Amino acid sequence: MSTTPAQDGTQWFLHTWRDHILEPIETALSVLDVEHTELTAEQDGLEEFLERLRAVDPAEQPSSPVGARQQSASDPVERLRDAYADTVLAVDHYESVYDESLVENVAIEFGPDYAALFHPETNVRFSPPLKQSLVAAAEQAVDERAALDRAVRLEQEAMREHRSSLQGILDALDSTVVPEWYRETFRNDVGALLEDRQEQLHSSVHRFETHEFCAYMYEEQLWTYPVLTSLARFQESVDS
Template structure:
């Protein structure tokens, strides 16, 4: 059988390993990123639940609150917010390695600078109903952003799997240097489909595949694993 012959051919086997390396590395990177994003999503959900259990500063029937009451209630509430944030969002295993920011800095980066003022021990925003609503909304946005990113990462994993299967089939057809069996044309088709996917913008996040690749594959020696794999086959087999 042709596939068996190719499997026993050391040249074809070496080509397969060389070509598939970017794809297998990419899958590992995407899966690792997905695990981190999912951990953060769950952490923000837990933080939101904790925030929901904190009573806002109560106001009298006249709609006013004595300054002494506000001043006395704020330290207790801010420590509950800080403690909840530290024990959920900042407790993910990769926090120090990936972020390493102070509590207020991370709150500002993830929830906005205005919301982060409520995390300050001194001179921060009171935990009023208005502030609590703004905080809850910011947390929900952080969760939704990660849910959209998880969908994109799942799509990338599926695309890598499809590309790997196609490329493997093409390598199995290879019978030595030269454009045998339309290999060059099929490689072009695979690269074109990948480019179409990369250039497609996500309607919810407004990002495209270029930004996703730059984000996920920042630590790799390449930015586009499928195109790198195609180029390796083309160089060796065409």
């Protein structure tokens, strides 16, 4: 027996309502998935650059006078530029996310002190101490990506857990009116979910203060806290 138009309308309304409630969490999961993919690619690129950097021998000659450089296939600067272009700048999302010149990106990634070294007409000598400090800067960049990715994966896990819990509460309702017999359980369940997320937000995510992490991760959204936004939508839309 087919459903009646009224039944179809009710089911459509409930489906749309549940989607509206869960939308911030679903959006957060999409954002986090993209961030994880990009961080993984960037970490791989930096690690490959670090490997090639370690293979570049420091220059033995002192800095040449200001003016045109004589470059060769074994020129350390040329090898560093090629290595950086082939690795860090070669990730699929580089142009869409960063779109910076090689020198600009080096300055942001490792600090402005290293930008001159990567300039095609630099007179900075790639000395052993400079190589050592650049290796350390690249290692730090790798560590920072790894730490942020760990935080992203923790947030993904939290989003999935809260989505599952909220989905379970939503599925127990067949309208926006909470039945009298279910109201105490409903309030307890929603309250427990809210308390759990607030406790998470008052903790830290690895090296990151949680508010700063959320503000950075969800900066393009109209909200900063997806779970709290979903819960606020839920509480505002039901008669409990």
